[in-house]
Amino acid sequence: MEKGPHPNPLPAIRLRPKAGFGGQKGGARGLTASVEAARMSSEKFISIEGIAKRYPGADGGKIAVFENLWLSMVRGEFVCVIGHSGCGKTTVLNILAGLDEPSDGTVIVDGQAIEGTSLDRAVIFQSHALLPWRTVLGNVAYAVTSKWRNWDRARVKAHAQSFIDLVGLTGAEHKRPSELSGGMKQRVGIARALSITPKIMLMDEPFSALDALTRGTLQDEVRRICLETGQTAFMITHDVDEAIYLADRIFLMTNGPGAVLAEIVENPLPKDRGRFDLHRHPLYYAVRNHVVDFLVSRSKSFAAEVPAHDPRNVPVVRIGRPELVIASVSEAMHEESKQTSWPGQTRPSTSS
Amino acid sequence: MTTSLRFRAAIVSVALFLAFIGIWHLATRGTASVATMSPEYAKLMGATATEGKSAMPGPSEVGAKLWEHLKRPFYDNGPNDKGLGIQLGYSIARVGLGYLLAVMVAIPLGFLIGMSPLISKALDPFIQVLKPISPLAWMPLALYTIKDSGISAIFVIFICSVWPMLLNTAFGVASVRKEWINVARTLEVGTLRRAFTVILPAAAPTILTGMRISIGIAWLVIVAAEMLVGGTGIGYFVWNEWNNLSITNVIIAILLIGIVGMLLDQVLARFTRMVTFPE
Numbered sequence: 264m265e266k267g268p269h270p271n272p273l274p275a276i277r278l279r280p281k282a283g284f285g286g287q288k289g290g291a292r293g294l295t296a297s298v299e300a301a302r303m304s305s306e307k308f309i310s311i312e313g314i315a316k317r318y319p320g321a322d323g324g325k326i327a328v329f330e331n332l333w334l335s336m337v338r339g340e341f342v343c344v345i346g347h348s349g350c351g352k353t354t355v356l357n358i359l360a361g362l363d364e365p366s367d368g369t370v371i372v373d374g375q376a377i378e379g380t381s382l383d384r385a386v387i388f389q390s391h392a393l394l395p396w397r398t399v400l401g402n403v404a405y406a407v408t409s410k411w412r413n414w415d416r417a418r419v420k421a422h423a424q425s426f427i428d429l430v431g432l433t434g435a436e437h438k439r440p441s442e443l444s445g446g447m448k449q450r451v452g453i454a455r456a457l458s459i460t461p462k463i464m465l466m467d468e469p470f471s472a473l474d475a476l477t478r479g480t481l482q483d484e485v486r487r488i489c490l491e492t493g494q495t496a497f498m499i500t501h502d503v504d505e506a507i508y509l510a511d512r513i514f515l516m517t518n519g520p521g522a523v524l525a526e527i528v529e530n531p532l533p534k535d536r537g538r539f540d541l542h543r544h545p546l547y548y549a550v551r552n553h554v555v556d557f558l559v560s561r562s563k564s565f566a567a568e569v570p571a572h573d574p575r576n577v578p579v580v581r582i583g584r585p586e587l588v589i590a591s592v593s594e595a596m597h598e599e600s601k602q603t604s605w606p607g608q609t610r611p612s613t614s615s
Numbered sequence: 616m617t618t619s620l621r622f623r624a625a626i627v628s629v630a631l632f633l634a635f636i637g638i639w640h641l642a643t644r645g646t647a648s649v650a651t652m653s654p655e656y657a658k659l660m661g662a663t664a665t666e667g668k669s670a671m672p673g674p675s676e677v678g679a680k681l682w683e684h685l686k687r688p689f690y691d692n693g694p695n696d697k698g699l700g701i702q703l704g705y706s707i708a709r710v711g712l713g714y715l716l717a718v719m720v721a722i723p724l725g726f727l728i729g730m731s732p733l734i735s736k737a738l739d740p741f742i743q744v745l746k747p748i749s750p751l752a753w754m755p756l757a758l759y760t761i762k763d764s765g766i767s768a769i770f771v772i773f774i775c776s777v778w779p780m781l782l783n784t785a786f787g788v789a790s791v792r793k794e795w796i797n798v799a800r801t802l803e804v805g806t807l808r809r810a811f812t813v814i815l816p817a818a819a820p821t822i823l824t825g826m827r828i829s830i831g832i833a834w835l836v837i838v839a840a841e842m843l844v845g846g847t848g849i850g851y852f853v854w855n856e857w858n859n860l861s862i863t864n865v866i867i868a869i870l871l872i873g874i875v876g877m878l879l880d881q882v883l884a885r886f887t888r889m890v891t892f893p894e
Contacts, residue, residue, distance in 0.1 A: 439892070
């Protein structure tokens with residue numbers, strides 16, 4: 264690499280550090296430090312403790328989507344969950360949101376076990392879920408009046424407007440959702456979720472229905488907003504690149520039924536990463552390949568290969584750090600799957 | 616393009632109308648086969664026998680009579696001779712009253728059925744049995760218990776218009792998108808506020824469709840009901856004129872029943888458009 268192992272600072276610094284408005288103060292760098300400190304002192308902001316979800320099976324028995332799932336997040340952290348369809352990602356998110364109840368176990372947020380939904384936990388829905396009979400402003404104002412019941416009309420409007428401006432929809436306040444493009448609708452969904460200044464944002468594949476360009480812009484927006492406001496975010500995605508761009512940690516889930524949280528991949532990329540040169544980072548492909556390898560092969564065979572998997576002590580993968588642990592399973596078992604599908608060539612090197 | 620299509624459609628409509636009037640006129644004019652008879656007898660028998668004129672009134676007679684009615688819609692010459700405006704007024708008032716009662720019962724009950732699977736399942740057998748009963752079958756029971764023919768007619772209107780509204784409201788409420796409900800849930804919106812701010816607007820187009828079906832049925836049933844209970848109303852007018860053998864008046868009444876029914880439907884269609892939202 265002619266640029267050296269770590270082309271930093273990246274040219275595309277997209278942060279606009281200013282005082283946050285969600286109660287969290289401090290710029291992005293201060294936040295990174297606090298996230299790190301919080302993790303060190305193992306202060307869990309969100310703690311999912313041994314939850315299970317079972318559905319009645321066909322023969323009277325119960326089918327468990329997942330059993331004994333443990334995971335925790337610290338304040339201000341951005342976590343992405345990746346796994347194949349049917350692994351229960353959405354169920355985890357719905358339980359976290361309070362829309363669904365676990366068959367077993369508890370979820371503790373900010374030191375309290377959750378009971379039902381809460382205005383502290385905002386959800387950005389995959390299908391944006393805007394109320395089509397309300398305008399953009401009406402949709403956001405609905406959330407604002409739900410949180411602050413006694414605010415007068417002008418105050419609600421001003422508050423809603425500030426969040427419409429934040430997501431870049433100034434001028435479209437009086438349009439109805441049917442007049443908006445998919446990307447604009449999802450922006451309204453984001454504005455609605457942020458307008459209630461939640462402690463946590465829960466996102467269920469928020470950008471999967473959008474085209475690639477719009478998705479990229481919205482990823483930038485979400486990243487900027489989350490860093491500015493110190494938002495704790497939990498996002499489900501199918502898009503590996505999206506996860507690497509947005510997440511501080513990536514949670515890998517195996518296939519359901521009986522899904523487990525197999526690994527936690529710590530994102531080695533710098534916090535002030537930009538979307539346009541992300542892929543030039545020397546560790547980018549190592550992370551990407553690790554995640555893709557997991558999705559392609561190990562997510563299926565994980566349960567058989569690691570029978571001693573401890574759901575309370577999920578291996579943490581730190582790529583590119585001294586204690587490199589790319590795979591917690593033996594390399595020999597994966598020689599076969601690591602054969603290239605283009606004979607005669609070796610796999611491209613992922614490190615410089 | 617649209618205006619030209621509408622214009623062309625209007626031309627075809629007018630042409631069809633004129634063709635219908637023309638055929639009607641030709642079919643009902645005198646056949647000119649005059650029977651020979653004494654003048655006194657001919658006077659007794661009328662034009663049908665003497666000039667071979669059809670017993671069916673032609674368009675010109677109906678038109679003239681209609682004009683007469685339209686000039687004096689609200690006269691009242693005693694129980695058997697009232698203006699058409701008064702008769703229609705009675706019918707519309709009965710329909711309005713019975714329909715309003717049905718709205719007041721069907722929409723809250725439909726909400727309850729739509730929101731509670733338990734109530735829905737519990738009430739389902741009753742609704743399934745009561746719904747297919749012809750509204751007029753209730754008439755004797757209504758007359759016996761209420762003992763007032765006017766109120767019985769209103770009851771019959773109520774019972775016939777309640778079912779489409781009830782079922783449509785229940786269906787509309789039950790099929791509100793889960794994601795909209797979830798939005799309200801994540802915003803900690805209370806049940807009552809959720810019902811008014813999410814479920815009602817979301818179900819409103821379906822509810823209004825039910826109301827539109829109901830007003831149509833109510834207007835169909837009032838004519839039959841008034842034929843039975845008698846006294847006043849456009850249905851009574853039709854039967855009374857049949858007894859008078861005034862086919863001209865019967866035809867006029869039929870025409871007016873159609874026009875009023877169309878207007879009622881249009882009013883509800885307008886309301887439906889007001890609450891319909893594009894997705």
